[in-house]
Amino acid sequence: MAKYPSASILLLVALVCVSGVAQINGLDIHNSICKTLVETRGYICQEHHVTTEDGYILGLLRIPHGRSGSKSTRDQKPPVLLQHGLLADAASWLLNPQDQALAFILSDKGYDVWLANTRGTDSSRGHKSLITKDPAYWDWTWEQLAAYDLPALFNYVNNQIGQKSHYVGHYSLGTLTILAAFPIAHLGQISTTLLRVATQTFLAEQFYIFGLREFPPLGRLEQTLQTILCIHPGVDCSYILTAITGPNCCLSPSSLDLLYEHTPQSTSTKNIVHLSQMIRSGTIRMFDYTLPLKNLQHYNRFTPPVYNMANIPKDIPLFLGYGGRDALSDVNDVKALLYDLKDHDKDKLVEQYVEEYAHMDYGLECQ
Template sequence: MYSPNTFNSIVLLLLFYGLAGGIKRVSALEPGSVNGICKSLVEPHDFACEEHLVITTDGFILSMQRIPSGRTNSANGPPVLLQHGLLMDAATWLMLPPESSLAFVLADKGFDVWLANTRGTKFSQGHSSLGPDDPGFWDWSWDELVAFDLPATLQYVHDHTGQKMHYVGHSLGTLIALAAFSKHQLLDMLRSAALISPIAHLGKVTSPIARNAADNFLGEVLFWLGVKEFDPRGKAGVQLLVDVCAKPGVDCVNLLTSFTGQNCCLNPSVSQIFLTHEPQPTATKNMIHLSQMIRSGTISMYDYVDVIQNIKHYGQPTPPEYNMASIPTDFPLFLTYGGADALSDVNDVQLLLDNLKDHDGDKLVVQFREDYAHADFVMGKNAKQAVYDPLIAFFNLQ
């Protein structure tokens, strides 16, 4: 039997995810529909918006949005690709008012803005031969985002514009970029990269929800029971949160704080917009992969645990590691992180910075915000002044 406090936490979780009236699957919508990102989040603010579809070499059909101009100007600057984090989609960059959301700010500054949506999110649930109800559709982790999604989206923007682009990633969006850069991939299509709340090492994560989920092998349990899709709004996702919040020392009354750290600068109205569009589904295998990183502290490819399976996939008994120290030292990087971030912990970020210690001094800009946690960087009411203005100044120098 759950204690009263635990029961209250569970009720709050259900309300947070909009499930008090019952649990149901949210079906994928056409990207250009009235509820699509262009129609619902961009065009109402008087910005032009285009819907695009990108096909990966392994058959996934990804939606992308393009904001080709600002409200009063045409794009005269280079393209910028914005890549969201875990359990999010392109709405990440559009939840603040037009004067404050990064996508809108960039467009008004003359950049050609492109928004990515990774496989499995609501508008990227197409495939050449599989549907979201097929287990094979969800047989991927962030390794596949590195190998397929990121190259496909970058190549599409490069081919469409004929220009190299700037890249902005938040959270998981930084991990997949760093992994690609560590293998010297995709750099020929990029001018620079901005890493917001960077994720590389995860061994020092202080988020009680993330830590307990990883330490208790909850991802593996769900996976081997046949739950290939991890939908935070679905029965399995809610059950995971219920189980984690029942653990001693885990306080889920303030769910966002328990997961991301104590955000300093969120406006309540932004939370309502967030709940309308997020969280998004991902693959349970992806959650397992991240859990492996938390438990091991390493940056490796997905571990099949079984030696034979690892040899089958990698030609060796253990998964290969991504070596952050091999990132080219002359590639321009802007890195910003926060002292209150429970996911991109300062100690893990320091390990990444140690890997980058030989980076050319004029090619690496590091910004630290003592008061910022994970969500502040994309939903903070002062994020434009605190983060985006310095980021754009960095882009303008490249």
């Protein structure tokens, strides 16, 4: 299990509502999230860079105070780290108006807000020795994000602030990476037909076999949707967001426009393969190299180890929020997770269910 210094954790088991770029060492310096989505709203935004133990250079944004709060960064404000979900970046927390976007809500309530960007996204494409054209740059899944990215981010914030950090994670990648032993946790019952067809046809594996290490592959995904996935019986691609996430009730047109400007962000194809394996198997386990001897090299056993929910410390404060119309975080999968947590300290686990919310609707204040 990865180690995190003085971290209190808030997990959202749902995704919050939510150009030419010059680069230095793979890091964006123009049209940044700070300039386009934060400073334009009247907030101060700082850009930090964090280097992981395995060499990735991550863009980390900071909103040190709210519009009406103290402008001194020395004031002791509780820090909170926001981690986005799959195929997204820190912009996920900033797409709605100030009174509906979690990053701004927390900032105005007195939190010191830090916004992570996962390796491979526009703000985190740097590396000490690799470039994104190198296949080795993309040789990772969510396990490496848990082992390297989050510890580096927590340590950086802790060193800057000197006090424990809260954590808020978007479903899915944000909850997967906070604890390697506490992923999203179950994917076996997702109701989105489009993604089920994609996993059953081994779409990600085909991309990987053809040497496409960055996902989504440029020009290939749209063609694949049109020629393979969207023609499958039961798949309706008329509204692609609904086909993937379920019927979202509460996204404004302006928020959707901003969402489409900032997604999809890149991840590794290997990461998508790993998630696909979890959907097909219905289990939470390490990456399956498919060949028993290769698994033996990595794990000293022929099959990948399964994560044990019993290893989750029972006194970690957890908040689990989910929606009834979410096609990715199916209610039955969340109930399976809650069953896994049945022995968790009762005063440390809070559950909230909103019937009308789909995957992109859900958002709550840090508590």
